[in-house]
Amino acid sequence: MADMMTDLETQLNDFSPQKRAEALKALIAANAPHLDPQDVVNLHCHTFFSFNAYGYSPTGLAWLAKHNGYKALGIVDFDVLDGVDEFLNACEQIDVRGSAGIETRVYLPEFSTRETNSPGEPGVYYHMGIGFTSSQIPADVAPIVADMRARASQRNRIMVDRVNAHLSPVAVDYDRDVLPLTPAGNATERHLLAAYTRAATDHFADPAPFWAEKLELPEEKIREQITDAPKFQNTIRAKLMKRGGVGYAQPGPDTFPNIDEVNRVIIACGALPCAAWLDGTTSGEKDIEELLELLVAKGAAALNIIPDRNWNISDPETRRMKVKKLYEVAELARKLDLPLNIGTEMNTYGQRLVDDFSAPEMEPLRESFLAGAYFIYGHTLMQRTLGLGYQSQWAKDHLPTRRERNAFYTQVGRLVSPAQADMLKKFTSAQSPAEILNNLS
Numbered sequence: 001m002a003d004m005m006t007d008l009e010t011q012l013n014d015f016s017p018q019k020r021a022e023a024l025k026a027l028i029a030a031n032a033p034h035l036d037p038q039d040v041v042n043l044h045c046h047t048f049f050s051f052n053a054y055g056y057s058p059t060g061l062a063w064l065a066k067h068n069g070y071k072a073l074g075i076v077d078f079d080v081l082d083g084v085d086e087f088l089n090a091c092e093q094i095d096v097r098g099s100a101g102i103e104t105r106v107y108l109p110e111f112s113t114r115e116t117n118s119p120g121e122p123g124v125y126y127h128m129g130i131g132f133t134s135s136q137i138p139a140d141v142a143p144i145v146a147d148m149r150a151r152a153s154q155r156n157r158i159m160v161d162r163v164n165a166h167l168s169p170v171a172v173d174y175d176r177d178v179l180p181l182t183p184a185g186n187a188t189e190r191h192l193l194a195a196y197t198r199a200a201t202d203h204f205a206d207p208a209p210f211w212a213e214k215l216e217l218p219e220e221k222i223r224e225q226i227t228d229a230p231k232f233q234n235t236i237r238a239k240l241m242k243r244g245g246v247g248y249a250q251p252g253p254d255t256f257p258n259i260d261e262v263n264r265v266i267i268a269c270g271a272l273p274c275a276a277w278l279d280g281t282t283s284g285e286k287d288i289e290e291l292l293e294l295l296v297a298k299g300a301a302a303l304n305i306i307p308d309r310n311w312n313i314s315d316p317e318t319r320r321m322k323v324k325k326l327y328e329v330a331e332l333a334r335k336l337d338l339p340l341n342i343g344t345e346m347n348t349y350g351q352r353l354v355d356d357f358s359a360p361e362m363e364p365l366r367e368s369f370l371a372g373a374y375f376i377y378g379h380t381l382m383q384r385t386l387g388l389g390y391q392s393q394w395a396k397d398h399l400p401t402r403r404e405r406n407a408f409y410t411q412v413g414r415l416v417s418p419a420q421a422d423m424l425k426k427f428t429s430a431q432s433p434a435e436i437l438n439n440l441s
Contacts, residue, residue: 004030005027005030005032008023008026008027008030008032009023009027009060009063009067011023012024012027012057012059012060012063013048013055013056013057013059013060014057015048015183017086020057020059020060020086021059023059024059024062024063024090024093024094027063028093028094032067033067034066034067034068034069035067035068035069036069037069037070037071038069038070038071039071039357039366039370040069040070040071040354040355040357041070041071041072041073041074041342041343041354041355041369041370041373042065042070042072042073042074042342042343042344042346042353042354042355043072043073043074043076043099043130043341043342043343043372043373043376044074044076044101044304044306044341044342044343044344044345045061045073045074045075045076045343045344045345045346046075046076046077046078046103046345046346046347047060047061047075047077047083047087048182048183049077049080049082049083049182049183049184049186050077050078050079050080050103050186050188050347051078051188051190051191051347052346052347053190053230053346053347053348053349053350053351054346054349054353056346057083057086057183058075058083058084058086058087058090059086059087059090061073061075061087062087062090062091062094062096062098063090063094064353065091065096065098066094066095066096068353068354070096070354071097071370071373072096072097072098072099072373072374072377073091073096073097073098073099074098074099074100074101074130074341074343074373074376075087075098075099075100075101076100076101076102076103076128076130076343076345077101077102077103077186078102078103078104078152078186078188079102079103079104079148079149079152079186080102080149080184080186081100081102081132081134081135081137081145081269082135082183082184082186083100083135084100084132084133084134084135085134085135085136087100088100088133088380088384091418092418092421095417095418095419096418097373097374097377097413097417097418098377098380098418099130099131099373099376099377099380100130100131100132100133100380101128101129101130101131101132101271101274101341102128102129102132102266103126103127103128103276104126104127104128104148104256104257104262105118105124105125105126105127105251105256106124106125106127106256106257106258106259106261106262107123107124107125107253107254107255107256107257107258107259108123108124108125108259109123109253109258110294111123111125111284111291111294112253114282114283114284114287115282115283115284116278116282116284116285116291117276117277117278117282117284117285119278119282120243121243121250121251123251123252123253124251124255124256125259125276126276126278127259127262127273127274127275127276128273128274128275128276128304128341129262129263129265129266129269129271129272129273129274130271130272130274130302130304130341130376131270131271131272131376131379131380131383131389131390132269132270132271132380133269133270133271133380133383133384133389134269137265137268137269138268138269140268141264141265141268141269144257144261144262144264144265145265147257148257148262149186151255151256151257152186153187155249155255156174156178156187156188156189156192157174158249159189159192159241159247159248159249160172160174160178160192160247162246162247162249163192163196163240163241163246163247165246166214166240166246166247167196167200167214167240169203170196170199170200170203170204170210171199172192172195172196172199174187177195177198177199178191178192178195181194181195188347189237189241190233190347192241193233193236193237193241194233196236197229197232197233197236207226208222208223208226211226211236214240215235215236215239215240216239217235217239229349230348230349230350231349234348259298260298263298263299266299267299267391270383270387270389270390270391270392271391272301272302272376272379272390272391273295273298273299273300273301274300274301274302274303274304274341275291275292275295275296275300275302275303275304275338276303276304277303277304277305277329279309279310279322279325279326280322280325280326280328280329281322281325288328288329288332289332292332292333292336292338293336296336296338300338301338301339301390301402301405302338302339302340302341302372302375302376303329303333303338303339303340303341304340304341304342304343305326305329305330305340305341305342306342306343306344306345307326307342307355307362307365307369308344308351308352308355308356309322310322310323310325310326311323311326311359311361311362312356312359323361326361326365327364327365330365330368334368337401337402337403337406338402339371339372339375339376339406339410340365340368340369340371340372341372341373341376342355342369342372343355355369357369371410373413374409374410374411374413374414375406375409375410375413376409376413377413378408378409378410378411378412378413378414378416379409379413381412381413381416381418381421381424382409382412382424384421385421385424385425386424386425386427386428386429388427388429389409390405390409394429395408398432398433399433404433408433408437411437412436412437412440415437415440415441416440423440424436426439427439
């Protein structure tokens with residue numbers, strides 16, 4: 001029985017959509033064991049449609065949440081919405097509170113001379129949309145999404161050309177060696193790294209001297225790291241692909257889409273633009289109130305935080321400083337009526353599967369983190385079931401302020417699990433938010 005369960009859980013992450021669906025169906029039929037929901041959430045998990053360090057598909061992540069008893073889980077992929085339908089359908093089948101989003105880099109002209117959450121890149125901003133309910137994109141904004149994907153591919157191909165020239169005689173072919181590592185052709189730097197380490201191993205019986213020469217590092221250090229693939233790939237990435245590396249190209253105003261274009265897409269899909277915060281130490285994030293007020297004016301309705309990198313730090317002084325900034329930005333988000341969307345990312349080896357909510361540094365924010373999860377799930381549920389989500393005309397008419405909308409969708413998220421979603425089908429836009437909540441209660 002245990003072996004069968006292990007095989008099915010592995011199959012959940014197969015590149016074949018049919019195999020993933022069959023595995024989930026079999027786990028449900030087998031009444032596979034799972035923990036009762038605990039007060040922990042992870043609303044920022046990348047799937048293998050961009051890059052998940054543990055290989056999780058959207059279905060695999062939904063089952064991870066069910067099996068481990070997470071109260072809610074949300075996926076976020078770079079530049080694509082490929083996993084939205086699969087993930088939300090899986091969550092509905094196994095009664096997991098789920099949400100889906102997108103992450104991309106945009107150009108923020110008002111901060112063109114300041115670094116925000118992309119260090120070393122003034123004007124470049126990691127931006128998000130959360131609360132999507134479908135992978136389908138309205139026709140009027142589809143060209144923007146196609147352009148985002150095309151730009152990402154072009155950046156990768158330029159990087160491959162540069163790195164190939166530096167690593168000769170080792171080289172990779174983007175179409176032959178990189179794209180097959182992805183389920184739907186959306187490659188990231190992590191896929192490039194896997195392709196390069198494999199190519200070097202195929203070319204040399206002992207690739208350590210090659211890497212020592214190309215990375216300009218002592219061979220002894222290479223040998224210490226080369227058996228630890230995640231650590232070694234991070235070293236290659238830092239040396240070749242990040243700022244100062246041969247594959248890096250300093251971005252400018254035309255490298256990424258303008259934030260207003262991306263917000264058009266997010267809102268057209270009925271989803272919510274979501275600001276993203278790094279750690280408060282960059283020049284732009286030191287002016288965090290100015291930054292967040294600008295983003296709110298452009299449509300931001302929530303704030304994303306990766307808490308683990310802001311408290312789980314070995315140096316006591318750095319830890320104290322970053323925890324202080326974490327509390328400060330959470331308080332500012334409260335004042336600006338921005339619910340918190342938090343998680344661990346899972347796009348780098350070693351990142352947690354879920355945040356440690358029992359850590360003393362996390363305890364003061366636990367309720368805010370849980371409320372943020374209920375909020376975005378509540379919007380997702382109302383939009384997916386009735387078309388009455390945060391961006392709907394119904395919400396604008398009945399809940400004109402962010403605070404009112406936040407309270408309503410958070411309460412819906414608390415009251416209704418996916419297994420109870422049919423409760424909502426008796427409602428229409430004729431009911432007010434108060435009437436809906438009274439009936440649900």
